[in-house]
Amino acid sequence: MSPRFRAGGQVAIAGYAHSQVRRHAGRPLGALAVEAARAAIADAGLELRDIDGFVTAPLFPTSGAHTAEDGVSTVSADWLAGALGAAPRYTAGFQGVGQLPGAVALAVGAIAGGAADCVLLHRALHNPAGHYHGSARHEVGGLQQWTVPQGFFGPLPMIALPYNEYLQRYGADHESMASVVVEARKNGARIPWSYWYQRPLTAMEYLASPMVNDPVRRLDCDIPVDGVAAFVLTSAERARDLPHRPVHVAGFASSPPPPPRLPLHWPLDDIMAGGAETARRLWEHAGVGPGEVDLPQVYDGFSPFVWFWLESLGHCPAGEAHRFVQDGGIDSDAPGALPVLSGGGAIGGGRMHGVPQMLECYLQLAGRAGPRQRAGAEVAVACQSSPHYGGAVVYTAQPW
Amino acid sequence: MTAPRPLPVPDANSTPYWEAAARHVLALPGCSRCGAFCVPPGPTCRHCHAADPAFTYRPVSGRGRVRSWTVVRRTSLAGFEGEVPFVLVDVELAEQEELRMIGRLLDGPDAPLRAGAPVTVAFEDVTDGVAVPGFVLGDGS
Numbered sequence A: 001m002s003p004r005f006r007a008g009g010q011v012a013i014a015g016y017a018h019s020q021v022r023r024h025a026g027r028p029l030g031a032l033a034v035e036a037a038r039a040a041i042a043d044a045g046l047e048l049r050d051i052d053g054f055v056t057a058p059l060f061p062t063s064g065a066h067t068a069e070d071g072v073s074t075v076s077a078d079w080l081a082g083a084l085g086a087a088p089r090y091t092a093g094f095q096g097v098g099q100l101p102g103a104v105a106l107a108v109g110a111i112a113g114g115a116a117d118c119v120l121l122h123r124a125l126h127n128p129a130g131h132y133h134g135s136a137r138h139e140v141g142g143l144q145q146w147t148v149p150q151g152f153f154g155p156l157p158m159i160a161l162p163y164n165e166y167l168q169r170y171g172a173d174h175e176s177m178a179s180v181v182v183e184a185r186k187n188g189a190r191i192p193w194s195y196w197y198q199r200p201l202t203a204m205e206y207l208a209s210p211m212v213n214d215p216v217r218r219l220d221c222d223i224p225v226d227g228v229a230a231f232v233l234t235s236a237e238r239a240r241d242l243p244h245r246p247v248h249v250a251g252f253a254s255s256p257p258p259p260p261r262l263p264l265h266w267p268l269d270d271i272m273a274g275g276a277e278t279a280r281r282l283w284e285h286a287g288v289g290p291g292e293v294d295l296p297q298v299y300d301g302f303s304p305f306v307w308f309w310l311e312s313l314g315h316c317p318a319g320e321a322h323r324f325v326q327d328g329g330i331d332s333d334a335p336g337a338l339p340v341l342s343g344g345g346a347i348g349g350g351r352m353h354g355v356p357q358m359l360e361c362y363l364q365l366a367g368r369a370g371p372r373q374r375a376g377a378e379v380a381v382a383c384q385s386s387p388h389y390g391g392a393v394v395y396t397a398q399p400w
Numbered sequence B: 001m002t003a004p005r006p007l008p009v010p011d012a013n014s015t016p017y018w019e020a021a022a023r024h025v026l027a028l029p030g031c032s033r034c035g036a037f038c039v040p041p042g043p044t045c046r047h048c049h050a051a052d053p054a055f056t057y058r059p060v061s062g063r064g065r066v067r068s069w070t071v072v073r074r075t076s077l078a079g080f081e082g083e084v085p086f087v088l089v090d091v092e093l094a095e096q097e098e099l100r101m102i103g104r105l106l107d108g109p110d111a112p113l114r115a116g117a118p119v120t121v122a123f124e125d126v127t128d129g130v131a132v133p134g135f136v137l138g139d140g141s
């Protein structure tokens, strides 16, 4: 049996919509989701009655004690379908690792397998009042008793440890990370719905910004926001008759099971070994190699992930991504450079958990990126989360 | 008023760990089938994949090497706001390859650190009968 995805190229994105991204929308997340869904369906040239599948990944990614309330702080596929008054024959929520690639895989499987003809896929992210990851617990049981009593808690020290491991092992410095963050903010500043629209950042501003968990600065972290994105997926065949140029799903991969560790302990070697396997699965599944990718949109919820993905995907040898970045290798305005954050990413757009990467792949391959449109982009990759604890999707302009 | 530090709630798998820590002894769970240490202990053994690892606790040297570290300057964890800045070290213990623990470095935020620096377990007495393992620089001699 071929490891290649049998339904590769059979399913396509036909339209999208994106809400404004704000620190606090001032409205329930479900209201934003309903509007985004309607706009995406119209953008695809379809009616609500055409949509017979709803898919999302509803994760509310907080370590804090916030209550997840459907329609307010999360939006499930069933909630959205009900709020729209739709009557789908397929709804699903992806609960595994790599939420957005996992949701895309569910939608593609449903369409290719005939469970649905047109799927609305959405991702809704909420920024609660108070500390995003705040915890007032005085007693900790379960696995967290092995880490929380000594103060190891939340995603900042989680990413700080492998980031520092990388800095020490490869002699990387903060100027290279400045190039990552400045690039994300440069592109985010060009995108009207982005939280950082018209607000680019200089390297000096980055380097002067405070550390929160050394070596992580506040500006290395995406900012929590309220926002919703919606996409319409259907068969490539049907998409050909719709208004916009279809963008095909060639294949996808999620990360292999991570080695058992303390909660939130992500040693650099785990990230890179898992990332290599994620990439191997991805290329095998999609029938594409890194040399064919015009637009590898890497994940940047924390800026060190940009280095980790560049190396995992094979665009840089191990330990070389920091030099590649520092030498202008990811400057989307430089001819011949690799546009890895041309969609602004999460640092340039807000904490939308893989949406900026997926949307940039769609917009560029559909020829809908407006003033940012790149010539000749044919193959794109959208990554999410850590290379060892996430996933990625390969998109192509033509059926692959 | 400062919130108290979060305290562990020992369970069947972890009670010997916290009992030993209270006596300032680092004891870790080893699989009864293959002997390997598993931290934290789970339902199965991550080394030999036994579904009945029947972990037993054995004292270890508490010596290891720093693989990485971070200086926590901001935290949203109640009980630690008044402790910042503090250092967390990711330590590979001498007993077994990749046997890693994360603890506070009790030498303070300005202690000289480098990858590979030797450290030894030390304990913070947090409240009556509860001590939390951490580390100090040096090989304990």
Ligand SMILES: [Zn+2]
Pocket: B031, B032, B033, B034, B035, B036, B045, B046, B047, B048, B049, B050, B053
């Ligand atoms: Zn075993």
